Amino acid sequence: MAKIVLHHVPESRSQRVLWLLHELGADFDVRVWPFDKTLRSDDFLALNPAGRVPALEMDGRSYWETGAIIEILCERFGHLGRMPGDAERADWLIWVHFSETISQHAAALTQSHVMLREDWMRSPVVMKLEAARVGKCFDAIEARLSGDWLLSEFSAADVAVGQAVVMARRFHRVGDRPKMAAWVARFEARSAFAASNDGAGLYGQDFYEVPDA
Template identity: 45%
Template sequence: MALKLFHCHEARSMRSLWLINELKLDVDVVLFSFGRALRSDDYLSRHPLGRVPCLEDGELTLFESGAIAEYLCEIYDDGVLWRAPGHKERPEWLQWIHYAETMTVHAANLTQQAIVISDPALRSPTVQKLETRRLGKAIEVLESQLQDRDYLLASGFSAADVGVGYSLHVGRLFTDIEAYPNVAAYYQRLSSREAFKQSLPAMDAEHKIYTQQNYWLTE
């Protein structure tokens, strides 16, 4: 039976979709527009906060993109994207799987400022500057980690790169990652993967969250 993924274009559910595509699993995608549609009683019975992603696998319903990544690897990966308990890279793999959320929280706060709060007068330049700076600091950590390798782990590409790669995909909308050469090359490598491209919305898709090339602060 196919997995079922509840998804909004380029939301954190892209992380789950990209991983499902890397694993070449069958999936039925239930696409929502970002906002009120997520608050139906039907969807709230699956995800109590009405957020994405949410994954159904047979009888199982699971939310939280990090937990979904761990679950998909544990059940469906043949050792390529997962670092199983006991593997020497296991602790580092877990660290980066969850670091992905640390990064995305800044991008999510910036998304709220630049997009969700539609009236510019209600946005906070202080919050925007602070979150942009904190996002930059989080990217600096990747810049250092990637100085001697192509992917986060020494052994190569893993689900941790999918998690962090999504965070960069959105993070780069709020800060110029060309300022970080290792990170820019890393994003280039990740975004040229077929599974990544299959997880993006079509150019003319409706219900996109991000419709501008970027949302960088101008001052």
């Protein structure tokens, strides 16, 4: 069987797939791409027609979209998911896909703070709104947590949401959310999380203040 290949940009959404592969103990290779126009090349578009990471080569084909990849990998390896019929299946799906809600707000803020290099290109009002929306997502996590993990045990939902939080906390601090702060500390202590943090990528600083409107 051919080895799995993850196509990856550090500090992007593909980080959650990299983390999950480490958690699953998969045998895989990583091809790192720069965050530039090469993602629009014919070679990459053959892997992901949207020109975005991640793309995952497995079984002689390419898979894309992080939520779909997470479901496919958990089914393939038989753990960290919740299969149909499991009492936690619906909640697992909700939280795996909620990660994309968080990521979308983080992506909008990344675009404004990092990619739009001139002040006149940015909207402070939009940036404040997006940062506040990240805060609402953090509130949802805080309200959810009653134990160590989002479900009864650690799962790919913690991977998906955790990686989204790692991106989003560059724009909104975890702050006075003690259950969320403890959850973040727990997942950051995992060896697979450490293994997936493979160097600098999109961000040049730890936190980006929202400018005055």
